[in-house]
Each structure stands twice: as structure tokens, then as C-alpha cells.
Amino acid sequence: MSLMEAFVFFLFSSPSTLLGIVVLLLALCVVSRSFTSQTTRREPPGPRHLPLLGNLRALFKVVVLAGYKTVKEALVNKAEEFGDRYxxxxxxxxxxxxxxxxxxxxxxxxxxxxxxxxxxxxxxxxxxxxxxxxxxxxxxxxxxxxxxxxxxxxxxxxxxxxxxxxxxxxxxxxxxxxxxxxxxxxxxxxxxxxxxxxxxxxxxxxxxxxxxxxxxxxxxxxxxxxxxxxxxxxxxxxxxxxxxxxxxxxxxxxxxxxxxxxxxxxxxxxxxxxxxxxxxxxxxxxxAATLRWGLLLMAKYPHIQDQVQEELRRVVGSSQVRVEDRKNLPYTNAVIHEIQRLANIVPMAIPHKTARDVTLHGYFIKEGTTVFPLLTSVLYDESEWESPHTFNPSHFLDKEGKFIRRDAFMPFSPSTLVSDLQCFFF
The missing domain is CATH 1.10.630.10 (Cytochrome P450)
Structure with a gap:
């Protein structure tokens, strides 16, 4: 009989022995939680650790940022603390x-x-x-x-x-x-x-x-x-x-x-x-992916395509469209922004890493922690967009039909080279 087989036989041969082990594990769990709550700062919520076994979070610990307010607080207001790349x-x-x-x-x-x-x-x-x-x-x-x-x-x-x-x-x-x-x-x-x-x-x-x-x-x-x-x-x-x-x-x-x-x-x-x-x-x-989404959405919503073409004919006519014309093309500008928002081609920004210990929304995040900003949660944030899952250029228009910028418009993450290049193209 092998050592493992002997241990299993001993474990299950006596109910009192098995009960004692279970009680011991429960006691360890209670003591561990009590000790942890007293000696560590409040960390972001996540899966609970099992006694002795832990969980997969210990293998690869990350913090996921969701929602416009959270992503902005981290990547904009605390850009230095969250500035490193993972x-x-x-x-x-x-x-x-x-x-x-x-x-x-x-x-x-x-x-x-x-x-x-x-x-x-x-x-x-x-x-x-x-x-x-x-x-x-x-x-x-x-x-x-x-x-x-x-x-x-x-x-x-x-x-x-x-x-x-x-x-x-x-x-x-x-x-x-x-x-x-x-x-x-x-x-x-x-x-x-x-x-x-x-x-x-x-x-x-x-x-x-x-x-x-x-x-x-x-x-x-x-x-x-x-x-x-x-x-x-x-x-x-x-x-x-x-x-x-x-x-x-x-x-x-x-x-x-x-x-x-x-x-x-x-x-x-x-x-x-x-x-x-x-x-x-x-x-x-x-x-390229954004442009193909634009072609798809214009084909799916021909009435919006018609309004874009009507505005271009009225403002630009037969002349070559230039970037300087954009200020006089509020509806077309709104459609371009809405295409980028709904297409959501980069659901998650480039992973970041905390450069130092930082507190975010009351949670302590240790230096060197990997951070995943979910841009999908920003572009589809129901507290920021009137109809987040609908193709609606009015998201970028005021009541008078003038173009308005939205802070929650982060298709490629704020303050990145990708974002700057995209602004250049569009």
C-alpha cells in the first residue's frame, strides 16, 4: 500500500478523525479571515480565498476598471499612478x-x-x-x-x-x-x-x-x-x-x-x-476596422446615410471635403463619433500597471498591480449614454443640432498614441 493510499484509508476509517479535520479547516478559515481583515487594507472585491488552497487570483492578480467614472479617475485623474504599461x-x-x-x-x-x-x-x-x-x-x-x-x-x-x-x-x-x-x-x-x-x-x-x-x-x-x-x-x-x-x-x-x-x-x-x-x-x-464598421452601419441605416449625404451636399457641394469643413458638418461629425462608439473595436485598453501604491474609490491597489481598463463599459455606460446599445448620432448633438463632445467618448483610451492617431484620421 502506497503512502497516499494509507493516508486516505486513515482519513476515512474513523468518522471522528474526519470531523476533526473539517473543524480544524473551518477554524483556520475563521482565524485567517480575522487576521486578514485586521492587517490588510481594503482591496478591490474579488473571488474569496479557500483555506490553504487560495485561488487563481493569487496566480495572476489583476484589477479590472469598469464604468466611465472609474476609468477616468484612474487613467486621467491619476494618470501618474496608473501610467505604467503591463x-x-x-x-x-x-x-x-x-x-x-x-x-x-x-x-x-x-x-x-x-x-x-x-x-x-x-x-x-x-x-x-x-x-x-x-x-x-x-x-x-x-x-x-x-x-x-x-x-x-x-x-x-x-x-x-x-x-x-x-x-x-x-x-x-x-x-x-x-x-x-x-x-x-x-x-x-x-x-x-x-x-x-x-x-x-x-x-x-x-x-x-x-x-x-x-x-x-x-x-x-x-x-x-x-x-x-x-x-x-x-x-x-x-x-x-x-x-x-x-x-x-x-x-x-x-x-x-x-x-x-x-x-x-x-x-x-x-x-x-x-x-x-x-x-x-x-x-x-x-x-481599417472602424471604416468597415462605418460602411456596415451606413448600409444598415440608409436614412442616416441620406441625412449625411444631404448635409454634405448642402455645406460642401461639389467641392473636396476638408477637415476645416467639419465645424460646419455637425450631423456628419456626430455620425462619425457614433460609429466609433458603437463599433467598440477595442473593448479593452492596453493593460496598465500601477507605478506606486494607490487608493481608488476607497480601495487600496498595490504597486505593480496589473490593471485592465474595460473601454466597452465606458462606451456603453448607461449612466452616460441615453441609448448605449443603439446607433444614435444624437448622442453627440444638442437640442439645436450642434455637435457636442462627450467625456465618456473613449474608443481608444484617453491620452494614448492610438487615441491621438485615431483623432488624426477621423
Whole structure:
């Protein structure tokens, strides 16, 4: 008889022994709860610990933020305390702490500041970038018209168009839709976004061999190779008097740091490659998905589409629509915002991590705790929206039909690069 079998036989051979063990466990539970309540601060509610066994929360402890008031209090009012990123295992494998999305510390802060400043200086929100978008729109319209009114899948054309806008801003030029290298880059980027949320992030050591992880890393390797080749070409043709895009600006800043003898500069090749890849990831898939939702909702609600077209005809006429026209297009502006709200294409913001001990709504959250902000709960918050589950452009209109901004409009999380890029596009 094995040791385990002997223990089980002893346990159940005597009812009094079994009863004694049960009483002991109950006593431990009571003592444990009493001790915990006296020695720990009030933590956010969650599953109760079982005596001796605990629960899965001890394996991976997170705090989930739900509702507009809670998310705003954490990410806006206490942005410093909740400002760090939680870098899941697969994203760390991808970025290695570099770039502008999945990184922390001084490097992340410097790369994010440089990206936003450079994109704005280069034209984000200005006429030059607007012209690039309008140029790409013409190519996209031509591709749509080539189908001559027959049904077709809009996924690839819209993805190509949004990727090309990013390419124009990052590299200074666009690709032809038929370019096999460009198609492969877009496919790999979309594929990685689709499969990054996997069980690997919870149990990386147990499932590091899974097929999806290997595919992501293979795609990453090919993307790095393509980005390096594109950067090398730009470096060889660099003109210090003409800045073609983000990469030129980064190369010039990198050269300046090297000439000044700056050691351990953040402007290195790894940060440049990751930043370029992040810009594509932040701008391409999210924008393309939102545009496809817009096409779907306009087809589903033709009366709203008719009102948008009527306003455009009345205000713009046969002229080219410009960003400056938006202030005179309140209904169209409201429809665009409502599409982003209802589409809810990013249900959860990039996971955060507390930079220090913090108290939120009376609950103590320890430094280093992973935080998941649920943007769905903000966009569909019944205390903020009159009809949260309905496509209703009136959410962004006052009684006089003028456009109004709503604080609870957080389709891509407040104060993030993704959010800034989306504001730029829309």
C-alpha cells in the first residue's frame, strides 16, 4: 500500500478523525479571515480565498476598471499612478522593452514624446497630412469602382489604404496595392494583431511552443527584415534639408545624438524599428476596422446615410471635403463619433500597471498591480449614454443640432498614441 493510499484509508476509517479535520479547516478559515481583515487594507472585491488552497487570483492578480467614472479617475485623474504599461509575455517577446506601445520607463516616455511631436510637426492634423489622406482616398475609390457595383470584400482594400497613409507619414511614400511585399507586410501585421491574445500570455513557460507564438515570432522576424531594408534605403538617400517622414526625422536625431557623443541614447536602431512597427499596428488595423464598421452601419441605416449625404451636399457641394469643413458638418461629425462608439473595436485598453501604491474609490491597489481598463463599459455606460446599445448620432448633438463632445467618448483610451492617431484620421 502506497503512502497516499494509507493516508486516505486513515482519513476515512474513523468518522471522528474526519470531523476533526473539517473543524480544524473551518477554524483556520475563521482565524485567517480575522487576521486578514485586521492587517490588510481594503482591496478591490474579488473571488474569496479557500483555506490553504487560495485561488487563481493569487496566480495572476489583476484589477479590472469598469464604468466611465472609474476609468477616468484612474487613467486621467491619476494618470501618474496608473501610467505604467503591463507588458504581457508575448508583447515583451516582440518588443523587448523598445518602441512606443509596449514599453515603460524613460525610453518609452522619450519615444512617445518624439513620435507625437514629430508626427504633429510633419503634418498630423495639418494640410500636408490631409492631402496624403485625400490622395489615398482617390486610390481606394478607384478600387471600389473597379468592382462595378458587384459585391466584394472591403477588408483588403481598406487595410491597404490605411496602411498606405501610415507609410506616407512614416516613410514619405506609398505602395501600390498590387505590390507583393506591401501585401505581405499588411497581412502579417493583421495576423499578429488577431492572434496575440492567447493563453500564452497566462502560461508562457508551459505553452511557449504553441503554433500561434511561433507564427507571431516568424512574422516579427520578416517584418524587422522588411523595415530594415526600407530604413536602409531612406538612409542612403537622406537629405538633411528635406524631411520625407518619421524615419528621416529619427535618423537625423540619431545622428545628432551620436555627433554630440551622447552615450546610451534612446535613439537607436531597435527603438526606431519597434516605433515604426508600433505606428503601423496602432494606426492600420484599428482605423481599417472602424471604416468597415462605418460602411456596415451606413448600409444598415440608409436614412442616416441620406441625412449625411444631404448635409454634405448642402455645406460642401461639389467641392473636396476638408477637415476645416467639419465645424460646419455637425450631423456628419456626430455620425462619425457614433460609429466609433458603437463599433467598440477595442473593448479593452492596453493593460496598465500601477507605478506606486494607490487608493481608488476607497480601495487600496498595490504597486505593480496589473490593471485592465474595460473601454466597452465606458462606451456603453448607461449612466452616460441615453441609448448605449443603439446607433444614435444624437448622442453627440444638442437640442439645436450642434455637435457636442462627450467625456465618456473613449474608443481608444484617453491620452494614448492610438487615441491621438485615431483623432488624426477621423
Amino acid at each position: 507588458i504581457s509575455p508575448i508583447f515583451y517577446d516582440i518588443s523587448q522593452g523598445h518602441g512606443i506601445l509596449f514599453a515603460n520607463g524613460d525610453s518609452w516616455k522619450e519615444m512617445r514624446r518624439f513620435a507625437l511631436t514629430t508626427l504633429r510637426d510633419f503634418g498630423m492634423g495639418k494640410r500636408i497630412a490631409e492631402d496624403k489622406i485625400l490622395e489615398e482616398c482617390n486610390y481606394l475609390i478607384q478600387m471600389f469602382e473597379a468592382h462595378k457595383g458587384k459585391p466584394f470584400d472591403t477588408t483588403s482594400p481598406v487595410n491597404y489604404a490605411t496602411s498606405n497613409i501610415i507609410s506616407s507619414i512614416v516613410y514619405g511614400s506609398r505602395f501600390e496595392y498590387s505590390d507583393p511585399r506591401f501585401r505581405a507586410m499588411v497581412k502579417r501585421a493583421n495576423e499578429n494583431i488577431r492572434i496575440t491574445g492567447s493563453v500564452y500570455n497566462m502560461f508562457p513557460r508551459l505553452v511557449s511552443w504553441i503554433k500561434n507564438r511561433q507564427l507571431i515570432l516568424q512574422n516579427l522576424e520578416m517584418n524587422i527584415r522588411e523595415i530594415k531594408e526600407l530604413i536602409m534605403h531612406l538612409k542612403e538617400t537622406l537629405n538633411t534639408n528635406v524631411y520625407r517622414g518619421f524615419v528621416d526625422c529619427f535618423l537625423m536625431r540619431k545622428q545628432k545624438e551620436e555627433d554630440s557623443g551622447v552615450l546610451n541614447t534612446h535613439y537607436n536602431e531597435k527603438n526606431m524599428i519597434c516605433s515604426v512597427a508600433n505606428l503601423f499596428g496602432a494606426g492600420t488595423d484599428t482605423t
